[in-house]
Amino acid sequence: xxxxxxxxxxxxxxxxxxxxxxxxxxxxxxxxxxxxFSRVVHDADGRPLFLGEALEPVGQFVFRKTSVGFLYGxxxxxxxLSDDINREVARFHGEAVVSLRMRTENxxxxxxxxxxxxxxxxxxxxxxxxxxxxxxTRAAERAGGSQR
Amino acid sequence: xxxxxxxxxxxxxxxxxxxxxxxxxxxxNSVDxxxxxxxxxxxxxxxxxxxxxxxxxxxxxxxxxxxGILVWGVGGGGGEIASVVAExxxxxxxxxEWEAASTSRVENPAWxxxxxxxxxxxxSTSRVExxxxxxxxxxAFFLFGLAALADCEIRGMVTREVQR
Numbered sequence: 001x002x003x004x005x006x007x008x009x010x011x012x013x014x015x016x017x018x019x020x021x022x023x024x025x026x027x028x029x030x031x032x033x034x035x036x037f038s039r040v041v042h043d044a045d046g047r048p049l050f051l052g053e054a055l056e057p058v059g060q061f062v063f064r065k066t067s068v069g070f071l072y073g074x075x076x077x078x079x080x081l082s083d084d085i086n087r088e089v090a091r092f093h094g095e096a097v098v099s100l101r102m103r104t105e106n107x108x109x110x111x112x113x114x115x116x117x118x119x120x121x122x123x124x125x126x127x128x129x130x131x132x133x134x135x136x137t138r139a140a141e142r143a144g145g146s147q148r
Numbered sequence: 149x150x151x152x153x154x155x156x157x158x159x160x161x162x163x164x165x166x167x168x169x170x171x172x173x174x175x176x177n178s179v180d181x182x183x184x185x186x187x188x189x190x191x192x193x194x195x196x197x198x199x200x201x202x203x204x205x206x207x208x209x210x211x212x213x214x215x216g217i218l219v220w221g222v223g224g225g226g227g228e229i230a231s232v233v234a235e236x237x238x239x240x241x242x243x244x245e246w247e248a249a250s251t252s253r254v255e256n257p258a259w260x261x262x263x264x265x266x267x268x269x270x271x272s273t274s275r276v277e278x279x280x281x282x283x284x285x286x287x288a289f290f291l292f293g294l295a296a297l298a299d300c301e302i303r304g305m306v307t308r309e310v311q312r
Contacts, residue, residue: 017288017289017290017291018288018289019286019287019288019289020286020287021284021285021286021287021297022284022285023282023283023284023285024282024283024284025280025281025282026280026281026282026283028184028185028186029185029186031184031185031186031187032187033185033187034183034185034187034188034189034190035183035184035185035187036175036181036182036183036184037173037174037175037176037178037182037183037184037260037278038175038176038177038178038179038180038181038182038261038264039176039177039178040178040179040180040181041181041183041189041190042181042188042189042190042273042275043189043190043191043192044189044190044191044192046189046273048179048180048181049190069284072286073284073285073286076284082185095190096190099174099176100174100184101172101173101174101176102172102173102174102281102283103170103171103172103173104170104171104173104283104284104285104298104300105170105285105298106170106285106286106287106296106298110286110287111287111289111294113289114289116287116288116289123286123287125283125284125285125298127283136190
């Protein structure tokens with residue numbers, strides 16, 4: 001098999017291929033409340049406060065963000081969750097977020113071959129964010145206050 | 149029939165497969181706080197939330213990768229492969245415990261919980277503070293099939309409050 005044949009075969013395979021996607025960094029630099037992936041946060045004295053015990057849920061939220069990428073998914077962006085989460089906590093008059101959940105998925109538009117063979121075709125990723133807004137129970141507030 | 153029309157059913161099939169490479173990040177079963185963002189404790193009402201902490205272990209690192217591949221053969225038919233793999237970030241994570249925590253093929257957030265438990269050691273004064281979360285993925289169309297890839301990487305550190 002000559003080098004030329006291999007090159008032609010490789011070129012043909014490339015011509016029948018397409019790829020699109022995106023990469024992103026998730027930012028929470030502007031968060032004004034404690035946000036935990038688990039069901040527990042520490043209070044100011046380092047005591048663990050668990051959902052269902054010292055923390056009571058006051059609301060839940062779900063929102064989506066989309067990140068766009070070019071050059072077959074090489075380029076990336078930053079997805080900032082700060083404003084959305086701050087707004088949700090304020091809306092429910094909460095103090096923190098627990099059970100934070102992030103789910104990242106490829107966009108369906110990234111399947112659209114042969115458009116995805118073009119380097120400037122925008123691929124994308126969807127990020128679904130959900131969480132439970134909580135506040136301290138009265139008992140937890142009293143217990144925290146009595147130790148100061 | 150033009151070649152483009154042959155591609156249409158494939159594109160429709162690909163659309164139906166959208167979302168097959170998705171990853172979920174959660175630590176809902178962890179007993180330690182896994183904090184995201186600059187505020188890491190719940191301050192007393194009306195007070196500032198600054199608490200002195202110090203690193204209590206090596207950097208926390210978690211990587212997970214999801215792959216979905218659909219291969220079709222000539223004249224129809226095909227095979228599908230789907231898996232989610234959490235990659236160990238240090239040699240201590242390659243034993244039977246890690247294997248037991250990573251048995252599910254499609255989605256298993258227990259990997260993250262296991263990782264938190266190992267890192268924080270279940271101490272009530274320890275917590276994981278996440279510094280960066282990066283995710284991404286691609287959908288690819290090849291001559292022989294489709295592939296959907298997704299990956300996420302979480303970095304942070306385990307901290308413990310300074311005794312006052």
